[in-house]
Amino acid sequence: MKNIIQIILIIHIFSGAIALISGAIAIATQKGKVKHKKSGKIYAMAMLIVFVTGISIASYQFNRFLFLIAFLSYYSVFSGVRILELKKLHQGQNPQWYDWFAGIINFIANLAFVAIAIHYALKPETNVAGVLLSAGFGLGGMYLSYVNMKPFVKRPTHVAHWYTYHLGNMMGAYIATFTAFLSTMVTRFELMNPFIAFALPSLIGIPLLVYWTHKTEVKFKMK
Template identity: 40%
Template sequence: MKSLSDTILIIHIIAGVIALAVAPIAMVVKKGGQSHKRWGLIFFWSMTVIFVTALFLSTVKWIPFLLMISVFSYYSVFSAYRWKFQKKLHRGDTVKWYDWLAAIVNAIFNTTYVAWGIYLIFIDVQGAFPYLSIGFGTLGLLLSKKNIQLFLKPHEAQAWLYRHIGGMIGGFIAALTAFSSQVMGFLPTWLQWSWPSLIGVPLIYIFIVRLKRKIDQSKAVS
C-alpha cells in the first residue's frame, strides 16, 4: 500500500505542477481562441487528476484538509467547465442531471465541513483547521447555491461566462492555497492560507465587473 500511495502522491504532485503552470497561460491568452481552449483543457484535466489522487490520499492517510480543498477546488473547476455547455439555459435548455448531482453533493459535503468546524471549535480544538473548515465549507456552499439559483432561473445570457471565469480562477486559487500551505512554511500560518484569496478574489471581482461593463457598452452601441 505504501508503494501505491507513493506512486499516487507523485502523480498528484506532477498534476499539481502542471495545473499551476498552465492556468496563468490560459488566463492571459485570447479568450475563446484555440490556445485558450487548449490550455484550459489541460488545466481542467490536471485538476481532475489532482482530485482523484487527492481523494485516495486523503482517505488512506486521512488528511481532512486535503479532502476539503480537493473537493472545493474541483467542484469550482468542474462547474466552470460545465458552464461552457450551458450557454443557452436562458433560452430554455435543461440542466443535465450530473450538474444537479455535482451541485447537491458539493453542498452536502460542505455543509458537513461547516458543521464539523463548528463542532471542533465547540470542543475547543486548537489550530487553524476548524476555521478553515468553516471558511472553505461556507464558500463551497455559496458556490453550489449560486449555481443552483442559475439552474432554476437563468436570467442573464452571459451568466455562463461569468461563472466560467470565476470558477476556473477560483479553482486555481484553491490549488494555489494548497500549494502555499505545503511549501511556504517561511510565511506566517495565516498568510500561507490567505494570500492567494486576498490577491485572487479581488482580481476576479474587478475582471468580471470590467467584462460586464464592456459587454453592456457593446450592447448599448449595437
C-alpha cells in the same frame, strides 16, 4: 499500501504542477483564442487527476484540508467547464442530471465540514484556526453550489451569463489550487507565516476576479 499511496502522491504533485502552469497560461492569454482553449483543456484534465489522487490521499491520511480543497477546486472546474455547454440556459436549456448531482454532492461534503467545525468549536481545547478553516471553506463551498445551481431554477436573462460563471469558477479553482500548493510548501520548508501563505492567494486573486468580472459586466452591459 504505502507504496501505492507514494505513487499516487507523485502523480498528484505532477498533475498539480501541470494544473498551475496551464492555468496560469489560460489566465494570461486572450479569452476565446486557441491558446486559451488548449491550456484550459489541459488545466481541466490535470485538475481531474488532482481531484481523484487528492481524494485518495486525503482518505488514506484522514487529511481534512486536502479533502476539502480537492472538492472545492474540482467542483469549481467542473462547473466552469459545464457552463460552456449550458450557454442557452436563458433560452430554456435544461441542465443534465449530473450538473445537479455534482452541486448537491459538493454541498453535502462542505456541510459535513461545517458540522466538523461546530463539533471542534464545542470542545474544551479548541483549535481556533482549524475551526475557522473548516467553517470558512465549508460555508464557501456550500455557497458555491448554491451559486452554480441557482441559474438551473431562476434562469438568467442575459445572453452572456455563462461568461461570468466560467470566469468565476475557473479563477476560484485556481486560487484554491494555488492556496493548497503554497500552504504545503510553507509547511514543508517554513518559507513564511502559514496564515499569510493561506490567505495570500485569495488576497491577490479575489480582487483580480472582481475586477475582471466587473469588466465583463460592463463589456456585455449585464448591469
